[in-house]
Amino acid sequence: xxxxxxxxxxxxxxxxxxxxxxxxxxxxxxxxxxxxxxxxxxxxxxxxxxxxxxxxxxxxxxxxxxxxxxxxxxxxxxxxxxxxxxxxxxxxxxxxxxxxxxxxxxxxxxxxxxxxxxxxxxxxxxxxxxxxxxxxxxxxxxxxxxxxxxxxxxxxxxxxxxxxxxxxxxxxxxxxxxxxxxxxxxxxxxxxxxxxxxxxxxxxxxxxxxxxxxxxxxxxxxxxxxxxxxxxxxxxxxxxxxxxxxxxxxxxxxxxxxxxxxxxxxxxxxxxxxxxxxxxxxxxxxxxxxxxxxxxxxxxxxxxxxxxxxxxxxxxxxxxxxxxxxxxxxxxxxxxxxxxxxxxxxxxxxxxxxxxxxxxxxxxxxxxxxxxxxxxxxxxxxxxxxxxxxxxxxxxxxxxxxxxxxxxxxxxxxxxxxxxxxxxxxxxxxxxxxxxxxxxxxxxxxxxxxxxxxxxxxxxxxxxxxxxxxxxxxxxxxxxxxxxxxxxxxxxxxxxxx
Numbered sequence: 001x002x003x004x005x006x007x008x009x010x011x012x013x014x015x016x017x018x019x020x021x022x023x024x025x026x027x028x029x030x031x032x033x034x035x036x037x038x039x040x041x042x043x044x045x046x047x048x049x050x051x052x053x054x055x056x057x058x059x060x061x062x063x064x065x066x067x068x069x070x071x072x073x074x075x076x077x078x079x080x081x082x083x084x085x086x087x088x089x090x091x092x093x094x095x096x097x098x099x100x101x102x103x104x105x106x107x108x109x110x111x112x113x114x115x116x117x118x119x120x121x122x123x124x125x126x127x128x129x130x131x132x133x134x135x136x137x138x139x140x141x142x143x144x145x146x147x148x149x150x151x152x153x154x155x156x157x158x159x160x161x162x163x164x165x166x167x168x169x170x171x172x173x174x175x176x177x178x179x180x181x182x183x184x185x186x187x188x189x190x191x192x193x194x195x196x197x198x199x200x201x202x203x204x205x206x207x208x209x210x211x212x213x214x215x216x217x218x219x220x221x222x223x224x225x226x227x228x229x230x231x232x233x234x235x236x237x238x239x240x241x242x243x244x245x246x247x248x249x250x251x252x253x254x255x256x257x258x259x260x261x262x263x264x265x266x267x268x269x270x271x272x273x274x275x276x277x278x279x280x281x282x283x284x285x286x287x288x289x290x291x292x293x294x295x296x297x298x299x300x301x302x303x304x305x306x307x308x309x310x311x312x313x314x315x316x317x318x319x320x321x322x323x324x325x326x327x328x329x330x331x332x333x334x335x336x337x338x339x340x341x342x343x344x345x346x347x348x349x350x351x352x353x354x355x356x357x358x359x360x361x362x363x364x365x366x367x368x369x370x371x372x373x374x375x376x377x378x379x380x381x382x383x384x385x386x387x388x389x390x391x392x393x394x395x396x397x398x399x400x401x402x403x404x405x406x407x408x409x410x411x412x413x414x415x416x417x418x419x420x421x422x423x424x425x426x427x428x429x430x431x432x433x434x435x436x437x438x439x440x441x442x443x444x445x446x447x448x449x450x451x452x453x454x455x456x457x458x459x460x461x462x463x464x465x466x467x468x469x470x471x472x473x474x475x476x477x478x479x480x481x482x483x484x485x486x487x488x489x490x491x492x493x494x495x496x497x498x
Contacts (some may be wrong), residue, residue: 003078006050013048015040019074021050022064026074032067050082057127057188060218096122106428106435112399112420113481115436118427119190120485127189128487129278131422134359135270138489140367141359144397147367149477151406152465156452164448166441168456170414171259171329171350171391173231176206177440178404178456182395182416183235183261188216190426196225197425201433203227210261210416211252213237219248223255233259235333237266238318240311246325253326260326261353265334267312270361273489319347331391334361336371338378341392345382351391351413358396358418368394369407370469376411385411399482401443405451409459410466 004026012019018030020043033040046054055064065073089097100122109115120128134141168178181202187194194216195209202209203226210233211222219234226232234252239245249260322330329350334357335341344352354368354375372394379385379392394407395416407415424432453459468474 002075004075005078005081006083007081009077010048015044015047018043018047020046020048021077022052022055023061024077024079026077027064027068028072028074029068031072050077056192058186058216060216061221062218092125096124103427106431109428109432109435109439111439111481112424112436113485115420115424115427115432116485119423120487123190123426126278127426129274130186130189131184131419131426132487133272133274134363135272135361136363138359138363140356140363140365141397142486143472144356144359144367144369145399145479145482146397146476147369147469148397148400148403148406149479150466150468150471151369151410152468153402153406153451154463154465155450156463159452159454161449161452161454164445164454166444166448166456168414170208171233171331173208173258174206175208175231175414177437177444178408178414179398179417179440180208180233180393180414181210181421182418183210183212183215184418184422185212185214186216187422187425190422191429193217193425193429195222197430197433198421199225199230199232201425201430201437203230205434205437207437208233210235211257213248213263219252220255223257231258233257233261234328235261235263237263237310238314239309240313242321249322249326249328253328257328259331259350260322260328261331261333262322263333263357264314265336265355265357265361266310267314269310270357270363272360274487277490316343316347319349323348331393335375336365336368338374341375342378342382345379345390350389351393353393353395353416354412355393355395355416368396369403369410372407372410372412373466373469386413401440402447404440404444405447405453405459406464406466408456409461409464411461 006021009019009021009026012028015033016030017028018033019026019028021027029036029043033043036043042054043051103118103122104114109118120132123131166178168175170180181198187197191197195212196217198209199222201207208231211219212235214237215222223232234249234257236245236249239248252260319330331351331353332344332349333353334355335344335352336354336356341352352375354371356362356365356368372392375392376385379387379390382390391413392411393414393416394412395418398404398407398415398417399420404415421433421436424436426432428435448454451459451463453463
């Protein structure tokens with residue numbers, strides 16, 4: 001196939017004939033315009049031009065090649081004909097680059113809050129809005145953090161803690177930490193390498209990564225970046241077209257994924273107002289991560305746009321079907337009550353994640369750590385506890401190893417951490433994630449010695465006082481580090497007078 005000149009591409013810059021360049025290849029996207037989940041406006045903005053810069057942060061690299069018919073793949077652009085356009089650097093971008101250059105060194109990062117503070121300063125406004133946003137009044141996202149401050153330690157002494165170990169198993173898989181990397185979407189909004197930062201760091205340090213359905217990197221790209229024997233789980237949003245879901249799940253199992261975490265708390269996405277106000281869809285486009293997306297509202301932020309394929313009809317009757325299509329252990333992510341925990345156990349899944357989606361779904365839903373106590377008590381009615389057949393995980397609000405130990409003492413098998421790792425690679429790439437692992441290790445060593453637990457198995461309910469956990473109105477110690485990075489919601493703004 002002959003090369004296509006950039007001048008030829010430029011001739012196709014309308015809705016009637018729309019060509020774009022992505023990664024040096026030319027595509028005819030005319031017929032795709034009405035189907036693009038981000039609307040046609042963003043594509044037409046780059047009609048006849050190179051759209052790679054806008055495409056990369058929020059699309060897996062194979063999105064266009066996978067979802068666009070082969071006859072619309074027109075060939076490679078002639079590099080000799082490309083006219084380099086010098087892009088004007090805005091004052092905002094210049095300031096961001098200056099902040100990036102002035103970041104604290106990794107040696108100065110001493111806790112996970114530090115990563116969030118750096119990320120908040122250097123991320124583009126739209127990326128920060130998407131990552132940090134939560135639903136409605138953002139009460140639950142703050143409660144996720146505050147709940148851990150209402151649990152107090154009851155340390156044991158004189159236990160010979162010269163050697164302590166925090167290694168554990170998660171769904172039967174070895175992990176160097178009692179923490180797994182929970183799925184978070186669109187990693188390339190924060191760093192050009194996106195989720196690969198997590199994969200590479202996790203493989204190096206023996207930490208388990210949960211691959212998100214809505215990753216910026218393709219599933220195979222993430223799996224290919226793993227080292228031999230590296231353990232990965234898959235987070236699944238269930239597509240309305242179950243054949244698509246079946247192919248995706250079975251492909252993951254063939255690639256060696258060791259656990260399937262089905263998200264069950266998102267039949268509709270919450271109203272994440274920080275993200276909505278940015279109207280990312282109009283200006284930046286969105287990823288078409290799976291086939292089958294339907295009509296969407298074009299001005300409610302990237303979260304809604306990328307999730308319109310999710311099936312709201314998902315129910316308990318679908319669990320046997322999932323068990324029939326895979327041998328991977330199945331975990332339900334987003335359980336919030338003892339009643340549903342018992343149903344999950346009775347349906348024969350391998351476990352649950354007590355999660356409120358990082359505060360991004362139902363606002364004023366209780367924290368996972370608060371739900372843990374009731375759930376464990378209910379599960380004890382089904383047999384001995386801990387139960388080797390059933391795992392209970394917790395995520396949401398975890399920023400310290402002390403949070404991890406509190407959750408495990410109260411009955412959690414392990415905990416998931418999402419945003420904290422995302423902020424670490426947004427701020428420092430793979431090295432940032434590795435530093436976050438180091439911080440967890442150092443805090444675990446210190447806290448386990450001070451609590452009097454030599455292994456994870458020695459953590460027990462008597463080591464914590466959770467009697468104040470359900471007292472939502474009352475004194476909670478002020479978390480100054482968290483409050484410093486938390487960005488309060490804002491009201492609609494008047495236009496600036498010219």
